[in-house]
Amino acid sequence: MSMRLYVGNLAFDTTSADLQTLFARVGTVESVNLIEDRETGRPRGFGFVEMQTNEEGAAAVAQFNGTDLAGRALKVNEAKPRENRGSRY
16 A cells, blocks of 8 residues: 655755655655646645555655755655645635
8 A cells, every 4th residue: 555745845946856766765656746836837845755655655754854855854744635625616
């Protein structure tokens, strides 16, 4: 079973390939999704990495939470399920 991780405090010039390379050190990365602003398309400074197994996900949290990447201390933890925020109108 895979584990989805939240990765926060990213530098705005961090790419999906950067995260893929970093997290591949502890296991198989199934996907990387950097979040962008809907209106401007600019990075929002966080994203999600899906690791192949729970063990690899736990190892990634232990190894990379607080680690420096591009001058920023990463915040890495297990992603919480997305809340249903309802309709905007």
